[in-house]
Amino acid sequence: MASSEVLRVEHLTVRFGGLTAVDDLNFSAMHGDITGLIGPNGAGKTTVFNCITGFYKPTTGLLSMTHPSGRQFYLDRMADFKVASTAHVARTFQNIRLFSGMTALENLLVAQHNVLMRASGMSVWGVLGFPVYKHAEKRAAEKAAEWLDKIGLYDRADDPAGELPYGAQRRLEIARAMCTDPVILCLDEPAAGLNPKESAELNTLLRGIRDETKTSILLIEHDMSVVMQICDHVVVLEYGQKISDGTPAEVKADPRVIAAYLGVDDSEIESVASLIEEAIPGVKKS
Amino acid sequence: MAERRNIVLGAAAVAIVSLGMFGPLIGLKTEQNMANELVLLFRPWHMLAAIFGAVAIYVIVTSLKAANEGRVRAVAVKTEKSRFQKWLAPGGLGALFLYPLFIALFVGVSGIPKWVDNFGILILIYVMLGWGLNIVVGLAGLLDLGYVAFYAIGSYSYALLSLHFGWSFWICLPVAGILAALWGVILGFPVLRLRGDYLAIVTLAFGEIIYLIAKNWKNFTGGGAGISAPRITFFGIKFDASENGFAAWVSWVMTSISETFGGPAITLAHAPWYRTVFLYYIIVLLALLTAYVTLRLRRLPVGRAWEALREDEIACRSLGLNTTNTKLTAFACGAMFGGLAGAFFGARQGFVDPEGFKFIESAIILAIVVLGGMGSLIGVAMAAVAMQGGTEILRELGFLKQVFGDDFQPELYRMLIFGGAMVIIMLWKPRGFVSVRQPTAFLNERKAIGLENVKEGHG
Structure with a gap:
């Protein structure tokens, strides 16, 4: 499976004034894998995401992306919309950002903007009513319908996105991101607020995306059932630094991860603290 | 029951x-x-x-x-168009085209200056301006308080180009549109980073700058005295009583047709209302062009991008939309229609001066868009009729003088009445006359979307 690197994060540091949100982070994601990014609240996961998707510029560090075709992109040097339009990195948001006054179908059509824009001759052919655009729009609508079918929202295609139930909105946002033909799909807490049944459906959807479209997925998640079941590779952050990296099973057994998430018994403080010190030089015993 | x-x-x-x-x-x-x-x-x-x-x-x-x-x-559950909606567009179009004929038949030719010029043409200019601003405010959600600047640019473009280069109306019209669009882009660039209130203030300032330039750059614009713009001609044939005038030309054409069939000579006397009716049809066509292009653009990716921008700019960027270009095209399109309307206005007046381009005009156009229901063409047209027709009707209320005395001039109370009417309408219909959004595409059935889901945009 692990064929080639699709994303490599090297020495990524992000500072907001005096606060170091991400501190010298290194990790890489393999093509066709689901890579999980986990960690306690405030660990810097969303900041890493915002750098990868072009919304923040890193203070230092390199974000390189390699397409299956071999083309290379340096995401930290690209304008935000270009990260999506040329490097094909798509994302969803922690607090859903759908176009709530537009229908589910329209949401998916907006996602195919760049393809349709070219077909409409930068709107010139489109305004004049040339058939080139009509065909392109039909194909776009078919693609949208296919995705609506996959996420179980075909019947609600013509309802405004803002009126869909919460779980459906989460799925629609994923479908919208997929309609941009991404190479990497970045999901920011896709399972947040879902019930166990919806969460299981999400797992199926994400596995389907990985297996059918060969899209690499990078996801931030707090729901451990999602992370442990579907991730091929997990990176754990705490205070902007990487504390663990490996398969879900390895990460689960890592005492530093357990310490970060659960805290530890009084009797074990000494041993865990020394482990942490070993891993992160400069952290003081408390 | x-x-x-x-x-x-x-x-x-x-x-x-x-x-x-x-x-x-x-x-x-x-x-x-x-x-x-x-x-x-x-x-x-x-x-x-x-x-x-x-x-x-x-x-x-x-x-x-x-x-x-x-x-x-x-x-939220409306699925098909009501009979009213189905007949509204064709009925409205028919009424628009037959309107001068109706007036001529039922009021008489003497009623044309009042009913076709004051009511018809003036209202249609505001309908067109409302539809133009609707692209910027209603679709793209960018609050523009200086829209009248583009109207002024169109008017002055027409007046100056025809004055200095002798270009005809039909050449000046597209050039005025292009110049206004260009200024739309020039305004667009610096304000791209601004949102909401800040954007509104800068556009307001832009409107004032254009007004002040028109007023104070006396060598170029004629200052407060204004400049005369040539009156519109029938594709080069003047509407006057001369031998080469419109009436003489029509007489010649009719006579030659009649004579080929052995009929008598037909002569048409000159009358000032020919020009009025010609102007009426030009503004009808210009307004319809605006509506057609807007409807077309809404169904194109660029139109969807405008609406998406109004809904959520960050999501747009995450999908690879170039928000800079999207905003600029919205500004340029809106400005272009403002410029076209301005050139027409110049040709109608035969005279351009800065007083027609004060802030109050921007406010009225914006009020038309907001009152009509942002994004709705029919709503905006209704609001333009209500606002502009209302002003004209106030002039007709002469009988009120018998109640309030001879000094009473109802049109002076225009702003008071507008203010009151707007407060009442906004209480009754907070999202404007037409508070539904028609989707641009549908899979199973077309459903109108209640505006409670639609965002207003924040710059």
Whole structure:
């Protein structure tokens, strides 16, 4: 499976004034894998995401992306919309950002903007009513319908996105991101607020995306059932630094991860603290 | 049915209460007779009129309320167009084209300056301006308080180009549109980073700058005195009584046709209303062009991108939309239609001066868009008719002088009445006359979207 690197994060540091949100982070994601990014609240996961998707510029560090075709992109040097339009990195948001006054179908059509824009001759052919655009729009609508079918929202295609139930909105946002033909799909807490049944459906959807479209997925998640079941590779952050990296099973057994998430018994403080010190030089015993 | 019974019962209650109130107050009157005695007069008709009035007000208010509640509930599930909507577009178009004919038939040719020029052309200019601004404010959600600047640029472009280069209206018209679009982009660039209130303030300033330039750059724009712009011609043929005038030309054409069939010579006398009617049809076509392009663009990716931008700019960027270009195209398109309307305005007036391009015009156009329901063409047209037609109607209320005295000029109370009317309409319909959004594409069925889901945009 692990064929080639699709994303490599090297020495990524992000500072907001005096606060170091991400501190010298290194990790890489393999093509066709689901890579999980986990960690306690405030660990810097969303900041890493915002750098990868072009919304923040890193203070230092390199974000390189390699397409299956071999083309290379340096995401930290690209304008935000270009990260999506040329490097094909798509994302969803922690607090859903759908176009709530537009229908589910329209949401998916907006996602195919760049393809349709070219077909409409930068709107010139489109305004004049040339058939080139009509065909392109039909194909776009078919693609949208296919995705609506996959996420179980075909019947609600013509309802405004803002009126869909919460779980459906989460799925629609994923479908919208997929309609941009991404190479990497970045999901920011896709399972947040879902019930166990919806969460299981999400797992199926994400596995389907990985297996059918060969899209690499990078996801931030707090729901451990999602992370442990579907991730091929997990990176754990705490205070902007990487504390663990490996398969879900390895990460689960890592005492530093357990310490970060659960805290530890009084009797074990000494041993865990020394482990942490070993891993992160400069952290003081408390 | 239950509703109707409630209304009847309520009306009966109102009737009884008002009988109690109005019976003694209006129904009875005391008068002195010749012998200086006080006599009680019974006035049944006055009393009945008062009671009837009270009942009528009650019935109208309650049924309006009921109808309104019903509509709000029905919005989200509305699936097909009502008969009204189906006939609105063709009926409206037919009425637009036949309007001058109607006026000529029913009011007479003497009514054309008033009804076709003041009502028809002026209202249509505002319809077109409203539709142009609708692209920027209604679709893209960018609050533009200086839209009249583009109207001014169009007018001055026409006046100056025809003055200095002798270009005809039909050449100046597209050039004015392009120049206005260019200025739309020039305004767009610096304000791209701004949102909401800040954007509104900068566009407001832009409108003022254009006004002040028009007023103070005397060598170029003629300053406060204005400059004359050539009046419109019929594709080069002047509307005058001369030998080469429009009437003479039509006579010549008609006579030559008639003579080929052996008929008599036909002569048409010159009349000033030919130009008015010609102008009317030009603005009808310009307004329809605006509507057509807007409807077309809404169904194109660029139009969807505008609406997506209004909904969520960050999501747009995450999908690879170049928000800079999207905003600039919205500014440019809106400005272009403003410029076209401006060039037409110059040709209609035959004269351009800065006083027509004050801030109040921007405010009125924006009010038209907001009142109509942001994004809705029909709503904006309705609002333009209400706002501009309302102004013209105020001029017609001469009979009020008999009530308030000869000094009373109802048109001076225009702003007061507008203010009041807008407050009332915004209370009654907070999202404008047409508060639904038509989706640009559908898979199974077209459903109108209630505006409660649609965002207003934040710059």
